[in-house]
Amino acid sequence: GKFESKDAYGIPVIGMKDALHTQVQLGLGPLHTQYDAKPCVAYTSLYVDSQVAKWNFCEGKVLDKISVHYNIGHLVTMEGDSVDPKGRYLIALNKLAIDRFVPVGPLHPQNHQLIDISNDKMQLLYDMPLPLGEPHYVVAIEAGKLKPGVRYKVGTDSRTDKPHPGAVRAGEEKTVKKGNKIEVFGTLIRSHITPETIEAEVGDEVTIHLTNLERAQDETHGFTVSTYNVHASVEPGKTVTVKFKADREGVYPYYCTEFCSALHLEMQGYLLVKPKGWKPSKAGGAAGANYSEADYKAQLKKVADTQAVIDSVVGYITSVNYKDFPDVVNMMDDAVDQLGKIKDAKSKADEAAGKKDWNNAALWTEQIWQYQVKAADLGLRAKTYLEQNGAKKVK
Known part of the structure; x- marks a missing residue:
């Protein structure tokens, strides 16, 4: 008598009523459900009502509703379809914006809305208009779990x-x-x-x-x-x-x-x-860059001035606890990588200068400066980061 019926072989069949724990009237047009960090709490989008319903699926009752703009399809809570939801926030992925933003023509943005779900009552925090593309199903992943590469190996x-x-x-x-x-x-x-x-x-x-x-x-x-x-x-x-x-x-x-x-x-x-088959005349032909000894010496001064900036920045960075900041350590690694390329360029510049080949001497010195500029840029970024994040002096 526990089951509704049995099949042709006498095996009990579990019916809808047997499987159903509770049934809740959430509203019109329920579409998508996500879960909270709190036990038994779920959120369902209501397309026709343009609302999000917060409800308890253990006790079978509605806890709260909030109006969204307009005609919500999917929604997402923080890791809300995993076995360990994080709670705190919900994003409503609304199909229509209508009157929420200044119109700029027949094509309107869709409207994502950020909602605080950390308390008993949901609270709308922010509207975010999106351009083309229907906002369909998305997931939220804790940023700390993402470990993307930020650069390719060269080549x-x-x-x-x-x-x-x-x-x-x-x-x-x-x-x-x-x-x-x-x-x-x-x-x-x-x-x-x-x-x-x-x-x-x-x-x-x-x-x-x-x-x-x-x-x-x-x-x-x-x-x-x-x-x-x-x-x-x-x-x-x-x-x-x-x-x-x-x-x-x-x-x-x-x-x-x-x-x-x-x-x-x-x-x-x-x-x-x-033009096809073109040949230069005696007076024609494009001449390459023609650097003088004075140009080379000007390049040397530019390199020396830039090195002074680098030395100053490095002096600051090494005077504080920069190794406690992984982002800064990565920047320093990149800077050292750039400076390490200077040795080869300098040997070529010195070799050209020894032959009074001012053209190549100036060009290779310019290459040295390019490496320096990149290292200096990284160093200044690192210095600013340390200053803004409470770096402390070390002995």
Whole structure:
């Protein structure tokens, strides 16, 4: 008599009434339920009523309701569909905004609303309009559980997570021409694109591989060639490839499209597309950069001045308990990585200067300065972080 019925084989069948613990009238249009850290407490979205209902599924009663704007679909509480919900907040994923924001045309944003559920009564905290895209099912994950990588290993193809065949390090940049195909192996670094010029003829197929040499977190570079409709976003360590056909003669700038540093506007070069079969006249031909001894000495002074800034910042950082701050330790590791690259560049600059090759001496000294700028930027970020987070002096 405990079960409603038995099947053809005499096996008891559990019916709806046998399985049902309680039934609660929450409101019109219930759609989605999430759970609280408190035992037996759940939250259900009510699409027709434009409300969220808070209810106790053990005792079978409604505890609270809050109106949302408008026609809520899904909702999410903090880890609210796991075995260990965190409580505290709920986000209502509403389909319609209607009159909540200033209208800018027929297409309105959707409205997410942040609700405090830490007390008996729910309290609306914040409206967050979203652009395109119906706000469907989402999850909330405690930030401390996320351990993402913040930079690629230098030369990584982000599509495969393997080394990119077009990757090069600083000083290895090159341009290879075979027939009507030009392949460029270049690098990006604050605030320079190498090579500075790429030469082609009308009809050439141009392939450009670019490696972002940055190790600092969040130092993304962009790349585009004027009028050729190509663009790349290049995160730290990543190598990308852009391809296009040089189908018209002229001089076309290529440049970084991410505001990456104070010298961002200098981060550009030129694609020179010559007429098919063009030959320079005796008076023609593009001359490369021609640096003098004075330019080289000016570069040396710039390097010395920048090093003084670095020494000052390092002096402060090492005078406090910076090792107690993991973010600062990571920044310092990146800075040391940059400074470690200077030795090779300096030996090449010194070798060129010894031969009175002021052009290469100045260029390699400029490369030293680029490494310094990155290290200084990291150091200043670290110093600010320490000052704002209560770093203490050490003996």
